[in-house]
Amino acid sequence: MSFAGLFGGFSDVAALIARMLPPDFYQLSGIISATIETLWMALLGTTIAVLISFPLSFGAAKNTTPNKFVFALCRGIITMTRAIPDLIFAAIFVRAFGIGPLAGILALGLHSIGMIGKMFADALENADAMPREASVSTGASKWQAIFASILPQATPTMIGTSLYRLDINVRASAVLGLVGAGGIGFIIQSALRSLDYPSALAAVSVIFIVILAIEFFSSKVRASILGERSASVVVVRSQSERSIRRTGRDRTLLVDAVTMRSLVPPLTSDRKSRIISVWVYVIMLAIALGTINMPIFSSFGYFDDAWRIVAQLVPPDFTTARSELITGMSESLAIAFISTTLGLFIAIPLGLLSSRNIVVRKMVFVGTRSMLVVFRGIPELIIAVLFVSAMGLGPVPGTLALTLVTAFFMSKLIADTFEEVDPSPREAIFATGATRIQELFGSVLPQAMPALVSQILYMLDVNLRSSTVLGIVGGGGIGFLLLGSIRVFEFGTTGAVVFSIFVVVYAIELVGSWVRGVLDKAN
Amino acid sequence: MSLNRFDQEADPIVRLSDISKRFPNGTLALDKVSLEIPRGQLLCLIGLSGSGKSTLLRHVNGLHKPTSGSVDVMGMRVSEAANKDLREVRRHVGFVFQQFGLINRATCLENVLSGALGRLNWPRYGVRSYPKQLRRLAFDHLDRVGLADQAYQRADTLSGGQMQRVAIARSLMQEPQMLLADEPVASLDPESSGQVLELLLKIATEENMTVICTLHQVELALGWAHRIVGLRAGKVVLDRSAIGLDQRDVMDVYQRVDVTGAPTSDEDVPTSISNS
Ligand SMILES: Nc1ncnc2c1ncn2[C@@H]1O[C@H](COP(=O)(O)OP(=O)(O)OP(=O)(O)O)[C@@H](O)[C@H]1O
Ligand SMILES: [Mg+2]
Numbered sequence: 001m002s003f004a005g006l007f008g009g010f011s012d013v014a015a016l017i018a019r020m021l022p023p024d025f026y027q028l029s030g031i032i033s034a035t036i037e038t039l040w041m042a043l044l045g046t047t048i049a050v051l052i053s054f055p056l057s058f059g060a061a062k063n064t065t066p067n068k069f070v071f072a073l074c075r076g077i078i079t080m081t082r083a084i085p086d087l088i089f090a091a092i093f094v095r096a097f098g099i100g101p102l103a104g105i106l107a108l109g110l111h112s113i114g115m116i117g118k119m120f121a122d123a124l125e126n127a128d129a130m131p132r133e134a135s136v137s138t139g140a141s142k143w144q145a146i147f148a149s150i151l152p153q154a155t156p157t158m159i160g161t162s163l164y165r166l167d168i169n170v171r172a173s174a175v176l177g178l179v180g181a182g183g184i185g186f187i188i189q190s191a192l193r194s195l196d197y198p199s200a201l202a203a204v205s206v207i208f209i210v211i212l213a214i215e216f217f218s219s220k221v222r223a224s225i226l227g228e229r230s231a232s233v234v235v236v237r238s239q240s241e242r243s244i245r246r247t248g249r250d251r252t253l254l255v256d257a258v259t260m261r262s263l264v265p266p267l268t269s270d271r272k273s274r275i276i277s278v279w280v281y282v283i284m285l286a287i288a289l290g291t292i293n294m295p296i297f298s299s300f301g302y303f304d305d306a307w308r309i310v311a312q313l314v315p316p317d318f319t320t321a322r323s324e325l326i327t328g329m330s331e332s333l334a335i336a337f338i339s340t341t342l343g344l345f346i347a348i349p350l351g352l353l354s355s356r357n358i359v360v361r362k363m364v365f366v367g368t369r370s371m372l373v374v375f376r377g378i379p380e381l382i383i384a385v386l387f388v389s390a391m392g393l394g395p396v397p398g399t400l401a402l403t404l405v406t407a408f409f410m411s412k413l414i415a416d417t418f419e420e421v422d423p424s425p426r427e428a429i430f431a432t433g434a435t436r437i438q439e440l441f442g443s444v445l446p447q448a449m450p451a452l453v454s455q456i457l458y459m460l461d462v463n464l465r466s467s468t469v470l471g472i473v474g475g476g477g478i479g480f481l482l483l484g485s486i487r488v489f490e491f492g493t494t495g496a497v498v499f500s501i502f503v504v505v506y507a508i509e510l511v512g513s514w515v516r517g518v519l520d521k522a523n
Numbered sequence: 524m525s526l527n528r529f530d531q532e533a534d535p536i537v538r539l540s541d542i543s544k545r546f547p548n549g550t551l552a553l554d555k556v557s558l559e560i561p562r563g564q565l566l567c568l569i570g571l572s573g574s575g576k577s578t579l580l581r582h583v584n585g586l587h588k589p590t591s592g593s594v595d596v597m598g599m600r601v602s603e604a605a606n607k608d609l610r611e612v613r614r615h616v617g618f619v620f621q622q623f624g625l626i627n628r629a630t631c632l633e634n635v636l637s638g639a640l641g642r643l644n645w646p647r648y649g650v651r652s653y654p655k656q657l658r659r660l661a662f663d664h665l666d667r668v669g670l671a672d673q674a675y676q677r678a679d680t681l682s683g684g685q686m687q688r689v690a691i692a693r694s695l696m697q698e699p700q701m702l703l704a705d706e707p708v709a710s711l712d713p714e715s716s717g718q719v720l721e722l723l724l725k726i727a728t729e730e731n732m733t734v735i736c737t738l739h740q741v742e743l744a745l746g747w748a749h750r751i752v753g754l755r756a757g758k759v760v761l762d763r764s765a766i767g768l769d770q771r772d773v774m775d776v777y778q779r780v781d782v783t784g785a786p787t788s789d790e791d792v793p794t795s796i797s798n799s
Contacts, residue, residue, distance in 0.1 A: 131627075134618065139612075146646070151648060
């Protein structure tokens with residue numbers, strides 16, 4: 001990989017984009033139905049993950065787990081599923097369950113347990129212990145006390161996490177089609193393969209808009225369900241107030257004394273929106289289940305075949321493809337390190353430009369911020385696919401794609417960090433007659449440094465996960481060997497690849513949290 | 524073991540025999556405490572901060588197990604009881620905490636309903652998961668503490684005094700034979716603390732409940748209690764009928780023996796005593 005090659009890549013991409021324009025929507029109906037399938041996949045995958053994570057989290061939270069063994073087991077499952085990227089699950093499941101959305105749904109379901117399970121367990125652990133002790137003192141059993149006093153404290157976080165994950169999964173399911181696991185990724189892939197670039201761009205832009213729209217809606221829904229200020233208050237109206245009415249702003253529900261004593265809770269605006277949300281969800285779930293053809297329901301023997309394939313992953317076979325395994329893994333690591341570094345160089349100026357306390361002109365930071373928001377909407381593998389089609393197979397397009405994604409993400413993190421910098425030392429430095437640049441290096445950067453370091457570590461962690469799947473779309477790294485081994489039915493090697501990815505990702509995560517711990521102590 | 528059979532009518536309702544408690548960190552919180560509490564007695568437990576009052580209360584409903592000695596409540600050897608038996612005892616023993624122990628995000632009604640869990644079989648979640656007649660009962664108890672009009676308000680929107688009244692209603696929901704109250708009014712302002720304590724003790728007297736209450740307000744203790752027990756450094760240093768007891772006798776409890784052996788007044792002495 002040469003730097004000249006890296007920068008030459010951008011002109012190839014520019015040429016590709018020129019060939020894509022203008023987008024051609026002749027396949028629109030196909031694109032729309034694939035987009036809808038993508039959404040249903042995300043919904044079903046998230047639902048599966050939540051259903052599994054919920055019981056799992058009680059085993060994985062210190063204050064609710066039955067014993068140490070269950071604790072270790074549940075935490076282990078959570079760590080495993082988080083470390084193995086969804087696209088890798090998808091590639092394996094496509095072989096096991098056949099091409100189609102089912103493989104994608106299961107992949108999303110499994111991988112999402114990693115995040116959802118962890119967040120759920122943390123929410124349970126963070127619950128105040130006092131109400132539980134009070135419950136136990138009334139003679140409640142362990143699980144009665146947990147449901148009555150720990151769970152209500154955790155539910156807002158649980159709902160928020162699930163919605164947030166749904167968001168992430170819409171984005172993720174858009175690319176699962178690249179390995180044949182259903183959704184719009186499939187259309188993008190085949191359009192690119194048949195060199196039908198305008199049609200590929202049409203599909204990309206549709207899913208891009210849908211992703212942004214979903215993100216917008218889900219953040220609105222999350223805010224309305226979870227916002228502490230939105231909690232309605234029910235108050236008995238005084239004599240002077242004539243009838244049931246709501247005061248607009250503070251969402252107070254005034255009821256008469258009789259209504260207050262009804263055995264069924266009164267309909268506050270919170271309850272109403274909660275009931276509506278549940279119904280919307282149930283209806284969407286029903287439609288999703290009706291629309292997506294899942295052979296799992298039609299034949300049970302089918303499950304047997306699938307299981308046989310999954311079972312062949314163990315024991316992992318490290319010998320057959322030993323050298324490919326080593327080169328693939330080191331290539332993935334190299335891609336992750338290089339793209340994190342290059343991305344950081346782009347992200348720092350972008351981050352400075354989009355923080356309001358550093359750039360004085362409003363136009364500049366608002367403009368940069370909005371541009372970044374838009375670019376972050378594009379799933380990274382779509383960018384990778386574009387780069388691979390423009391430049392051919394290999395690690396260079398993969399690295400470039402990850403570099404761009406890193407830049408978009410890091411610049412937001414950096415901007416947020418800069419905006420949190422304490423202004424008083426800055427004023428002190430300005431008072432000495434320093435220039436803006438001197439002040440930047442003298443006070444802003446040193447203050448932001450610990451946060452920056454932990455963000456870089458986080459980004460490295462994310463990029464390592466991504467670099468292991470880049471190979472699946474031809475972007476270099478170990479993913480290539482994974483896909484190859486699945487194609488030629490060498491599932492022992494597949495198992496070895498999955499195992500190595502798990503070990504490396506987990507190791508980086510441990511190193512990262514260790515460094516963050518050291519940094520925290522230093523402060 | 525006939526002793527180990529639950530007996531609602533047992534008298535004395537509580538028997539502590541020579542209990543000592545040493546925490547894993549080495550603190551000796553209770554030092555050979557023995558007490559017998561007859562049914563229907565209202566006992567106030569007083570003593571300096573750290574003298575072991577909370578620890579003693581927690582032994583009575585089995586939240587703590589003694590290092591040595593035995594605790595019998597309603598005929599059940601709580602200090603050795605299995606979980607199932609402990610629950611049986613706890614069902615009949617209400618516990619009111621200084622910090623209330625309410626579920627902040629839940630409504631008052633739901634908090635009160637949770638007091639009935641010991642009588643129910645499955646975990647519950649939300650007001651609607653409780654049977655209707657229990658909901659009706661919960662309203663009655665809220666009425667009794669004067670909060671029926673706040674039934675559907677979230678617990679964290681209430682004042683401290685109201686919160687403690689909800690906690691009292693939750694204890695009533697248990698229909699307890701005995702009430703343990705650990706500084707029930709210590710986190711309230713003077714005015715509401717008077718009201719809440721009066722309410723608590725009035726209900727307990729009406730229901731003929733046995734009460735063990737730790738308190739810092741000595742006049743209140745003297746006004747309501749049948750019996751005063753003072754703890755100092757984990758030992759019982761005062762155990763007298765409240766009749767004929769005056770504040771001077773009680774003050775001794777709040778004194779510490781310093782290194783020279785001479786009793787000295789401590790800065791922890793409640794203001795109500797140093798003023799009088
Ligand atoms: N869980 C525990 N682990 C270790 N030591 C404890 C624990 N609980 C209490 N102690 C210690 O036991 C002693 C008695 O504590 P306790 O809480 O019973 O005192 P108290 O009389 O209730 O005081 P206060 O009036 O401040 O509530 C104290 O020295 C305390 O530090
Ligand atoms: Mg105490």
